[in-house]
Amino acid sequence: MATEGLVRTGLRAGNGAIDAFARRHRFHPLEALPWAAAIAAFALFPSYLPLCSQVLATILFALSADLVLGYAGIVTLGHAAFFGTGAYIAGILAANGWGEPLTGLLAGALAAGLVGFLSGLVVLRTTGLTLLMQTLVVATLLHEAANKASSITGGDDGLQGMEVWPIFGWFRFDLFGRTAYFYCLAVLFLCWLMARQIVHSPFGRSLTGIRENVRRMHAIGAPVARRRLVIYTISAVLAGISGALIAQTTQFASLSFLSLERSGTVLIMLIIGGVGRLYGAFIGVPLYMIAQDRFSEIDPVYWYFWIGLLMVVVVVFARGGVLGLFERFWRWTR
Amino acid sequence: MVLYLVSVGLSVTMGLMGFVNLAHGVFAMLGGYVVTSLMTRYGVPFSLALLCAALVTALGSVVVERLLYRPLYGGDELDQVLLTMGLIFMSLAAVTYFWGPSPQPMRPPRWLSGEVDLGFRSFPAFRSFLILCGAALVTLLWLGLERTRFGARVRASVDNLRMAQSVGINTSRLFMLTFALGSGLAGLGGGLGADLLSINPSYALDNLVYFLIVVAVGGLGSIRGPFVAALLIGIADTGFKYLLPELGAFFIYALTMAMLLWRPRGLFGRA
Amino acid sequence: MDEVNTPALETGGLQKSFGALTVANAIDFRLERGARHALIGPNGAGKTTFVELVTGALRPNAGQIRLDGADVTQLAQAARVKRGLVRTFQITALFRRLSILENVTLAICERQGIAGDLVRPAGHHRAAVEEAHALLQRLGLEEEALRPVNMLAYGRQRLVEIAIALALSPKVLLLDEPAAGVPSGESGRIIEVIERLPQNIAVLIIEHDMDLVFRVAQRITVLVQGSVLVEGLPEEIARDPEVRRVYLGERAPA
Numbered sequence: 001m002a003t004e005g006l007v008r009t010g011l012r013a014g015n016g017a018i019d020a021f022a023r024r025h026r027f028h029p030l031e032a033l034p035w036a037a038a039i040a041a042f043a044l045f046p047s048y049l050p051l052c053s054q055v056l057a058t059i060l061f062a063l064s065a066d067l068v069l070g071y072a073g074i075v076t077l078g079h080a081a082f083f084g085t086g087a088y089i090a091g092i093l094a095a096n097g098w099g100e101p102l103t104g105l106l107a108g109a110l111a112a113g114l115v116g117f118l119s120g121l122v123v124l125r126t127t128g129l130t131l132l133m134q135t136l137v138v139a140t141l142l143h144e145a146a147n148k149a150s151s152i153t154g155g156d157d158g159l160q161g162m163e164v165w166p167i168f169g170w171f172r173f174d175l176f177g178r179t180a181y182f183y184c185l186a187v188l189f190l191c192w193l194m195a196r197q198i199v200h201s202p203f204g205r206s207l208t209g210i211r212e213n214v215r216r217m218h219a220i221g222a223p224v225a226r227r228r229l230v231i232y233t234i235s236a237v238l239a240g241i242s243g244a245l246i247a248q249t250t251q252f253a254s255l256s257f258l259s260l261e262r263s264g265t266v267l268i269m270l271i272i273g274g275v276g277r278l279y280g281a282f283i284g285v286p287l288y289m290i291a292q293d294r295f296s297e298i299d300p301v302y303w304y305f306w307i308g309l310l311m312v313v314v315v316v317f318a319r320g321g322v323l324g325l326f327e328r329f330w331r332w333t334r
Numbered sequence: 335m336v337l338y339l340v341s342v343g344l345s346v347t348m349g350l351m352g353f354v355n356l357a358h359g360v361f362a363m364l365g366g367y368v369v370t371s372l373m374t375r376y377g378v379p380f381s382l383a384l385l386c387a388a389l390v391t392a393l394g395s396v397v398v399e400r401l402l403y404r405p406l407y408g409g410d411e412l413d414q415v416l417l418t419m420g421l422i423f424m425s426l427a428a429v430t431y432f433w434g435p436s437p438q439p440m441r442p443p444r445w446l447s448g449e450v451d452l453g454f455r456s457f458p459a460f461r462s463f464l465i466l467c468g469a470a471l472v473t474l475l476w477l478g479l480e481r482t483r484f485g486a487r488v489r490a491s492v493d494n495l496r497m498a499q500s501v502g503i504n505t506s507r508l509f510m511l512t513f514a515l516g517s518g519l520a521g522l523g524g525g526l527g528a529d530l531l532s533i534n535p536s537y538a539l540d541n542l543v544y545f546l547i548v549v550a551v552g553g554l555g556s557i558r559g560p561f562v563a564a565l566l567i568g569i570a571d572t573g574f575k576y577l578l579p580e581l582g583a584f585f586i587y588a589l590t591m592a593m594l595l596w597r598p599r600g601l602f603g604r605a
Numbered sequence: 606m607d608e609v610n611t612p613a614l615e616t617g618g619l620q621k622s623f624g625a626l627t628v629a630n631a632i633d634f635r636l637e638r639g640a641r642h643a644l645i646g647p648n649g650a651g652k653t654t655f656v657e658l659v660t661g662a663l664r665p666n667a668g669q670i671r672l673d674g675a676d677v678t679q680l681a682q683a684a685r686v687k688r689g690l691v692r693t694f695q696i697t698a699l700f701r702r703l704s705i706l707e708n709v710t711l712a713i714c715e716r717q718g719i720a721g722d723l724v725r726p727a728g729h730h731r732a733a734v735e736e737a738h739a740l741l742q743r744l745g746l747e748e749e750a751l752r753p754v755n756m757l758a759y760g761r762q763r764l765v766e767i768a769i770a771l772a773l774s775p776k777v778l779l780l781d782e783p784a785a786g787v788p789s790g791e792s793g794r795i796i797e798v799i800e801r802l803p804q805n806i807a808v809l810i811i812e813h814d815m816d817l818v819f820r821v822a823q824r825i826t827v828l829v830q831g832s833v834l835v836e837g838l839p840e841e842i843a844r845d846p847e848v849r850r851v852y853l854g855e856r857a858p859a
Contacts, residue, residue, distance in 0.1 A: 017750040018738050021706055022728035075412050122591065126598045128411065129354060134551040134594055135587065140543055141587040148584065200726045202714045207713050212700040218662070219698070220712045220773060221686030222720060230723075260539065266421055271416055300434075307428030311420025315413050 025200035025205060034282045038185055042178075049177035055289050056184040060191055062092070062270050062281035064238035069267070070203065070276025072231045073126070073211030077132055077263050078139030079239055081113040081119070084258035085142065086240025087247040091159045092152060094248065101183070105244045112240020113233055120232040124225065136260065137253040143258040156229040158254035162247070173249070180249040187245060191238055198234065199278055207231055211276075224279075268307065271314055274323030283322045338564035339466050339523030340470060340541075341548040342364055342475065342557060343516025349554035350488065353403060354411055356418035358520055358565050359538030359545055360425040361391045365521025366533035367429065370438040384525050391521025392514040399513045422538045430535045439536040454529050468561065471519075475557045547586075552601055559601050571576075611674040613638045613807035614690070614777045619668035621658055621831075628654045629665065630831040636777065636807050643822035644811045647851065651812045651831040653695055656779050660692050661685050672777065679755075686715075689776030693766040695785055695811075699754045705765050706750040709737040712772040728741065737772065744768050744798055759793025767798055776803070780810045784817055798819065827851075 041052050046239025061083055068074045086108035093104045100161050115138075123134040146153045153159055166172040171179045198204045210224055217224050247253040256262060265288075295303040318325055344358040365387035370384060372378040383476055398421070478584055479485035490498040499505050524533070548567065552559030571586055593601075621629040628651045636642050639782040644652050657663040659670055661682035665842055670678045677685050677776055700708050713803045714720040728734070741747045744764050754762060763783060783799065784792045792814075802808055812818050818825065818839075825842045827834040829851055835842065842848055 017706060017747070018731070018734050021704075021710075021734055022731055022750060025726035052413070056469070069412065075415060122595060124515045126594065128553065129348065129546075130550055130594055132354070132411075132415070133546050134591060136543060136546065137587050137590050137594075141584065141591070144517065144584045197726070198723055199419075200728075201724060202720045202722045202727045202730060204723075205707070205711060205727050206720045207712070208703065209700055212702060213698055215662075215694070216698045216700065216769075218682045219660070219686065219692060219694070220715045220769065221683045223683055227721075228791050260542065263378040265455065267412075267416065267419075271412075273680050275412070299431045300429050304423045305431075308423030308425075308427065310483050311423070315417040316402070316405070319410075 003207050019026045023054055024208075026196070034279070035189065042181060046176065049104030049181045051289070052063040053177055053180045053184045053249050054246060055286050056181070057242045057249065058266075058269070058289060059285045060188050060245065060321070061239055062266050062273070062285050063192065063195055063278075064235045064242065065266050066270055066275060066278065066281055067198070067231055067238070068235040069270065070280070071199060071211060072205045072228055074131055074228065074232065075133040077260065077267075078135035078137070079235075079266055080258050080262035081135075081142045082116055082236040082239035083243035083246075083262065083266075084139075084146070084253075085115050086112040087253040087257045088146060088153055088159065088243075089240075090244035091247040091253040093163055094164050094251075095159060096164040099163045101167050101254035102163050104248060105187070105241060108244030108247075109237050109240045110286060112243065113237040116239075117229070117233045118238020120229045120236075124228050124232060136263075139258060139260065139263060141326050146258055154254075156255065157248070158252055159254065161252040162253075164248050164251065184245050184249060187241065191241060195238070196278065198231075203227065203230075217304060268311060270321075271311070272321050274321030277320075277323045280321055280323055287322075337544055337548050338561050339464075339566065340473065340520045340527060341523075341545045341560045342471065343519040343523075344545055345549045345552060345554055345556060345560045346488070347513050347516040348549060349556065350512055351403075351407060353407060354414040354418065355403070355427070356415060356542060356546075357398075357421040357538065358517070359541055360422055361395055361517040361520040362524030362527075362541075363425065363429065363533060363537035364394065365391050365524035365529075366537065367433060367438060368521070369525030371433075371535055374438075384522055387525040388518040388522040391524075392518030395517030396510060399510055403513075406507075414563050425538060426535045427429075433535075435535055437532040444560065453587075467526060468564075472557060472561045479557060484511075500602075547590050551590055558602075562601055607636065610712070611638075612636055612671075613640065614809070615671040616659065616678045617669045619655070619658055619670065620666045621654065621663065622666055628831050629668075631668070632684075632828075632831070632833055634826065635834070636809055638807055639804050640731060640807045640809075641821055642687075642809045643818045644809060644828055645813070645815075645818060645825060646828035646834075647783055649830075650828045653781055654810065654829055654831075655828065656692055656781050660690060660779065670825050686773060689774065690779075691770045691773045691775035691777070692779040693770050693781055693783060695781040697759075697762050697766055699762060699851060701755040701767070704751045704753055705741065705746060705757070705768070706734070706737055708754060708765060709740055709772050710734055712769045713737050718722050740768055740772055744771075745794065747804055751766045758765040760790065760794065763787055763791075763795055767795070771802075775806055777807045778809070780808065780812075782811055782813065784812065784814050792817075 019121060038052075040058070042049070045052065045130045061079075064082070065076075065079050068076060068079070086251060088108075088109040090104040090108035093099070098104065119135075119138045123131060123138060126134060147155055150156070164173055167179065167183060171183075173183075206217070206222055206227060209220075209222070210227060216225060243253075246257075268283040269288045270280050271284065272287055273280030273282065292303060294307070314321065320327060340359070340362040343361075344355060344492065347353065347355060347358075368387040368390050369380075373380065373384040374576070378386070387519075402421075406417060408460045479488060487498070487503050490501070501509060544567075548560045548563045551566070552563035567586060567589075569585070570589055612635045614634075616632055616634045619629050619634070624648065632655065635654075635809040644655065646652055654663065654775070658665050660842055661680060663678075665678070668678070669676055670689055672685065672688055675688075677688065677690070680688075703711075710733055711720070711725075713736055714727075714730065717730075717733060719730055719733065720778075722730075723749070728729070738747060738750060741750055746761065746764060746768065749757060749761065754765060757765070763785075767780070767783065770780075780799070784795050787795060796817055799810070799817075808821075810818065810821060824837065825839055826836040827842060827848050834851065835848060837844055837845075
């Protein structure tokens with residue numbers, strides 16, 4: 001390398017750039033916003049808590065999809081496979097005598113992670129359409145399996161008779177959904193911290209590299225396949241947790257948890273918020289779910305039409321979703 | 335076999351344009367609706383109804399292609415997936431609005447109902463007709479692709495797009511025509527198979543997996559691939575349902591995964 | 606084996622065909638330690654294919670590739686990079702939406718083996734960032750450290766390509782047309798950088814720009830239609846009638 005002196009003077013001048021670069025992971029005050037909003041929602045909408053809990057759990061689902069889609073660039077139509085696995089495992093445990101929520105959650109997470117790891121080994125060898133196909137096939141396989149094993153899973157009718165015990169033996173799941181809400185909020189918070197940590201780590205940065213230019217990543221010696229498998233498995237674990245949350249808080253699980261529609265919907269929610277920006281899930285999910293809640297009272301068929309139209313519009317005009325629009329606006333006003 | 339009829343268009347357009355068109359099923363569905371409506375409401379004969387279906391879907395597809403698909407060629411895969419899924423949703427709602435949510439009744443024409451006795455076994459006439467159509471289509475398409483100038487241009491573009499452009503082939507018009515052909519075929523297939531794959535609003539969504547499987551296993555951009563894949567799937571499906579009825583469709587999916595692992599480009603796929 | 610005489614890179618009988626088209630025809634090639642070697646040939650001769658085969662992006666049908674005496678023919682591209690075999694791309698292959706500091710830091714993190722770190726924030730690995738910055742300084746790019754690549758002039762982007770390659774501490778550096786498409790005003794910088802490359806790196810340059818080739822190269826190999834036509838000192842190549850006929854035309858170089 002160049003002489004030490006030269007390096008040191010250079011460092012002083014470039015310190016600004018290096019500092020800016022090194023500080024990217026620090027917490028920004030705006031990041032407290034979603035959590036403040038969540039607490040506010042508890043106070044402001046006490047009669048909508050069950051819906052809000054579902055929103056929180058679905059945010060986690062969308063967040064897990066963002067890791068795989070937005071950061072690693074893996075387009076999947078079968079993410080519901082992990083969601084459904086987590087839901088069913090936690091649900092089956094609760095329906096068969098073991099209703100302890102935290103261990104049920106853990107079991108769902110591990111099961112989903114296993115499915116993610118095994119399917120990832122197979123699926124991630126391919127790219128493009130074949131990859132898309134494989135993810136869809138995995139989810140459909142699990143859907144069929146759950147359908148056939150109806151003695152355990154309840155088949156078409158769904159899994160019923162779940163009994164979830166109080167958290168830590170103390171906090172019972174009440175009818176108003178208060179416990180459920182804080183349960184979901186706490187789990188989401190912890191998982192979000194984890195996801196955030198990963199995104200800002202060297203591993204997470206290398207994922208961005210994989211998404212931007214795979215050829216280049218190979219050419220700098222990155223073990224691309226291994227990295228993709230790791231993030232795919234982590235994402236599966238998070239998706240499984242979100243599924244288990246839904247199952248435990250609604251005391252229900254059904255085949256639709258494993259459906260193409262569920263996988264497609266999470267993509268839509270993410271796109272609306274903005275992919276690859278960590279917070280897209282926080283914006284897209286509430287928007288979608290609240291809108292759907294309103295619309296389905298009016299006419300469920302029209303819902304499909306408007307959502308379809310929205311997707312087309314977003315793709316053609318606003319590819320970065322809501323966050324992307326913010327970014328554009330921000331740059332434009334500078 | 336219906337799967338083949340609908341999917342062959344998808345195989346060619348995806349192989350040619352590299353565009354993930356999940357909404358292909360929408361054209362098949364549209365064809366099905368045209369055929370069933372014409373036949374039941376206006377008493378139009380079967381063959382004529384089929385022709386109308388093919389024409390209508392072909393024309394409709396041109397509009398869609400010019401307006402929506404064209405700006406996304408060569409772009410981000412996610413965008414294409416989302417756009418076409420959005421189209422599926424919109425079509426689902428639109429169709430429910432015009433035709434209602436229940437499946438459309440389909441009665442095959444009299445000259446095709448009943449059975450055909452070949453001496454050693456009798457086969458249901460309509461199914462045999464479908465298989466004949468499939469075989470005829472494969473041959474026609476293959477001949478068209480191999481023997482005509484249009485076919486040669488299509489093949490060249492599938493193999494190497496930039497080369498084809500530099501040689502002077504108007505790829506944008508080629509895309510449009512091929513897409514129209516593929517979608518028209520889908521409409522035809524939807525109409526022909528209206529008895530087997532019931533025509534209802536969620537047609538495109540329900541059958542998406544099957545279309546994609548046939549295309550992915552058969553190989554993008556090939557004519558024979560989806561034919562073989564559809565045959566394989568049909569045989570495997572009946573075979574497994576006969577031998578192991580409890581496992582049902584499970585095996586099809588496992589088989590698909592295995593096949594895609596073994597041949598990621600499909601059986602007859604090209605680059 | 607004699608340490609000093611082991612070539613930095615060697616291929617024996619390297620063969621690659623796509624159906625009836627042979628793009629590499631039993632290529633035997635030696636790159637000595639610390640060499641400045643150029644690979645030239647008409648368009649379509651298979652020069653970039655050769656680079657792809659050597660780096661592992663393409664699998665050969667036959668032949669061996671030896672890096673510093675060790676057989677690497679079965680190794681994946683990433684593994685070869687870890688052993689010091691680095692390339693740049695003819696058509697810029699950078700992380701376009703990321704800043705150039707980020708581009709180079711990614712490479713350094715891979716080299717240092719910290720890129721698999723899931724837990725600590727990237728900013729904590731300050732040494733890596735500082736090294737990246739120092740490298741940018743050496744190449745005169747530090748002013749634009751935080752700008753995204755796609756906002757840089759093309760000549761600067763080509764420099765970033767080289768920066769990334771250097772960040773990997775290469776022992777063998779394959780430069781695929783480093784000055785390609787760069788306006789003549791900016792190519793001077795690139796030539797300067799190439800000339801100042803450390804002596805212990807063995808460098809193979811693929812180029813069409815004959816000025817650059819004759820300025821930098823100590824040996825030249827001429828590749829035509831996948832086969833080695835001739836190899837030798839620059840003066841010999843310039844005088845060789847076969848080469849003149851196939852590639853240089855009848856003019857002598859400047």
